[in-house]
Amino acid sequence: MSPSDPAASSRPRFELPPGTGPDEPVFAEPWQAQAFALVVALHQRGLFSWSEWAAELSKQVARPGAAQDGSDYYQHWLSALEVLLSEKGVAGPDRIDAVSASWQRAAHATPHGQPILLENDPERRQA
Numbered sequence: 001m002s003p004s005d006p007a008a009s010s011r012p013r014f015e016l017p018p019g020t021g022p023d024e025p026v027f028a029e030p031w032q033a034q035a036f037a038l039v040v041a042l043h044q045r046g047l048f049s050w051s052e053w054a055a056e057l058s059k060q061v062a063r064p065g066a067a068q069d070g071s072d073y074y075q076h077w078l079s080a081l082e083v084l085l086s087e088k089g090v091a092g093p094d095r096i097d098a099v100s101a102s103w104q105r106a107a108h109a110t111p112h113g114q115p116i117l118l119e120n121d122p123e124r125r126q127a
Helices: 006-010 030-044 050-061 073-087 093-109
Strands: none
Touching (some): 030 050, 030 073, 050 073
8 A cells, every 4th residue: 555545544553662673682682693593594404494483483472371572582482493393303302401401501610701612511421
């Protein structure tokens, strides 16, 4: 519809929420950007189609208890990724939980300001 269309003027005008815009950060936390990049990379490598991804993410976002303000969006993003990793036989819930726990231990063992590496997990077996 064109701006001169009377029906267009009767609709509410779309506005971005406060605190969003081209000069605002896209991700609230670095891990969100990393999760986003991981999904894009796995899609580009053919692990799943974008429609598979969108369908699973939609399921996760629609689950009961989702925050109305979308503040848990990237938690749903991770949940969708975990489901697809499991469905595709890449990593099941036990492996995902083990790596997550290892990362948490590594984070606690890493000096402030240094990159977190799984090798910093004190419980990780040295090869």
